[in-house]
Amino acid sequence: MNTEAIIKALNLKVRSAEDNLKKNISGGYTGDLLSDVMANSHEGDIWITRQVHQNIVAVASLKDLAGIILVNSCEPAKDTLEKAAQENIPIMISDLSAFELSAKVYNLLAEKD
Amino acid sequence: MKLRDVKEILDAEVIVGEEMLDMEVATAFGADLMSDVLAFAKPGSLLLTGLTNDQVVRTADIIEIAAIIIVRGKKPNVEAVKLAKELQIPILATKHILFDAAGLLYTKGMVGSLEKR
Amino acid sequence: MEATEDIPYQRSFYVEGGNFSYAGIVSTSIKSILKQMDFPNDIVRKTALVSYESEINIVSYARKGVIKLTVLSDIIQIEAVDEGPGIPNIELAMQEGYSTADNKIREMGFGAGMGLCNIKSYSDHFDLISEVGKGTSLKMVIKIH
Numbered sequence: 001m002n003t004e005a006i007i008k009a010l011n012l013k014v015r016s017a018e019d020n021l022k023k024n025i026s027g028g029y030t031g032d033l034l035s036d037v038m039a040n041s042h043e044g045d046i047w048i049t050r051q052v053h054q055n056i057v058a059v060a061s062l063k064d065l066a067g068i069i070l071v072n073s074c075e076p077a078k079d080t081l082e083k084a085a086q087e088n089i090p091i092m093i094s095d096l097s098a099f100e101l102s103a104k105v106y107n108l109l110a111e112k113d
Numbered sequence: 114m115k116l117r118d119v120k121e122i123l124d125a126e127v128i129v130g131e132e133m134l135d136m137e138v139a140t141a142f143g144a145d146l147m148s149d150v151l152a153f154a155k156p157g158s159l160l161l162t163g164l165t166n167d168q169v170v171r172t173a174d175i176i177e178i179a180a181i182i183i184v185r186g187k188k189p190n191v192e193a194v195k196l197a198k199e200l201q202i203p204i205l206a207t208k209h210i211l212f213d214a215a216g217l218l219y220t221k222g223m224v225g226s227l228e229k230r
Numbered sequence: 231m232e233a234t235e236d237i238p239y240q241r242s243f244y245v246e247g248g249n250f251s252y253a254g255i256v257s258t259s260i261k262s263i264l265k266q267m268d269f270p271n272d273i274v275r276k277t278a279l280v281s282y283e284s285e286i287n288i289v290s291y292a293r294k295g296v297i298k299l300t301v302l303s304d305i306i307q308i309e310a311v312d313e314g315p316g317i318p319n320i321e322l323a324m325q326e327g328y329s330t331a332d333n334k335i336r337e338m339g340f341g342a343g344m345g346l347c348n349i350k351s352y353s354d355h356f357d358l359i360s361e362v363g364k365g366t367s368l369k370m371v372i373k374i375h
Contacts, residue, residue: 030211032145033337036163040185040210048212050149051342052327072153072227077327097153099143099161099215100225106216148344151279152351156271164339168286171254172339175261175278177271192251200258 001025001109003067003090006046009108010101012069012092015076016084023066028109030102034059041065048102052076057083057091067091069105071098114138114222116180116203119159122217123207125182129194130203138179140226141218143211147172154178158226159218161211167192174200184211239267239301245288247314250338253289256297257282260308267301273374276352277306280370283345284310290335291315292365305354306372316362324350324358 004021007014014021026044031037032051041047043064049056050071057080060068067090070076076084076091084091094101117134120127127134142154143161147168150160156177162169165187173181180203183189189197189204197204207214219225241263243256261278269277281297288295292314300307317323324346331341350356355371 028212030143030215031163032149032342033163033339035337036145036185050144050146053342072149097142097225097227098211099141100219100227102143102212102215103219103225106212107220110216145339146342146344147339148283148342148348151283152344152348156275162339166338167251168254168338168340171258171282174258175254175282176275 003046006105006108007092010094010104012094015091015093016081017088017090020088020090025066025109028102028105030098038063046105048098048105050074050098052080054080054083056080057087057089060089061087069094069101071096071101118221119182119218120205122221123182123209123214125205125207128189128204128206129197130180133203136179139224141223142226143215151176153227155226155228161214163187163211165189165193167196169193170196170200170202173202178202180205182207182214184209184214238303240298242296242298245285245295245297247289247293247295250289253286254282257285260299263299264306269374273306273372277308277372280349280352281308283349284308284368286340287345288312290331290340304374306374308370310368311365313365316364316366317360318362320358320360
């Protein structure tokens with residue numbers, strides 16, 4: 001399953017890197033502490049968070065994450081979007097909570113396995 | 114579902130509140146930012162978090178979180194355990210990451226808790 | 231002392247800056263005081279929430295501070311006054327996501343630039359006065375319906 005399929009299934013809004021949505025998603029990681037995500041997420045994970053700070057882009061880029069989904073309808077900060085465009089990291093927005101969105105992505109990924 | 118079911122589903126260890134496992138919990142909130150929990154979690158929810166310090170317990174007490182689930186194999190620190198006992202807030206610890214824990218609980222009927230205020 | 235007739239309850243709590251092991255203890259006390267006064271749960275929660283965010287701010291940024299709880303017939307008021315660095319740009323500080331927190335604060339789950347926004351949205355009335363180099367003073371009012 002790739003990012004595009006998740007966007008469609010969960011009705012996410014895309015805010016950056018619209019041409020980089022074909023990457024295969026290997027798993028998911030939910031967390032708001034950058035050091036935790038840095039240490040424990042895996043390449044190809046989709047990252048679910050409510051952090052909007054520009055440093056999320058650096059973490060996603062360094063860890064080769066498939067993309068970032070912001071929860072609770074949080075909008076990324078302006079410099080976050082600029083960074084995301086530079087690094088070609090997809091940032092998406094959901095109106096669901098982190099719990100519910102994680103659960104839904106989890107189930108989507110499980111279906112395809 | 115009961116907190117006892119949550120323990121089963123997440124294969125969790127009970128750190129505080131063995132005697133409170135019959136409590137009913139219907140909604141859950143997952144976050145590592147305490148201000149996020151304060152702003153959006155509904156009273157009576159489970160809190161799934163990767164944080165282990167006593168501010169998690171304080172936050173849970175302030176907005177009346179039913180129980181705390183610490184994810185990713187982490188254990189609460191000594192102060193958090195002491196405070197949770199004092200304030201009668203159960204703490205469970207699971208090996209699952211937050212993403213998987215949410216998926217497992219949701220599949221068994223736990224719903225999200227997002228208070229739009 | 232005539233004034234006390236208009237003030238059914240008032241109490242001040244000292245908050246020590248930088249000492250995270252007691253952070254939140256004042257707000258827990260305020261919560262239990264209000265519970266004992268039989269206020270509805272949502273009023274207790276709102277008040278405890280704004281008090282807690284203010285308390286975390288004092289511990290995180292100031293040298294010391296005082297949180298004063300006042301209960302009147304129609305409102306509950308929390309005042310948080312600290313001696314500390316003050317806020318140079320209040321407009322910026324009120325922006326969600328803006329924070330000057332260090333790593334220690336962030337790893338505790340605070341410092342994501344949400345505290346003042348939470349305080350504002352949960353108070354029925356909110357005032358912030360700050361003087362750089364002196365300190366910051368917050369006043370929050372919760373209406374009792």
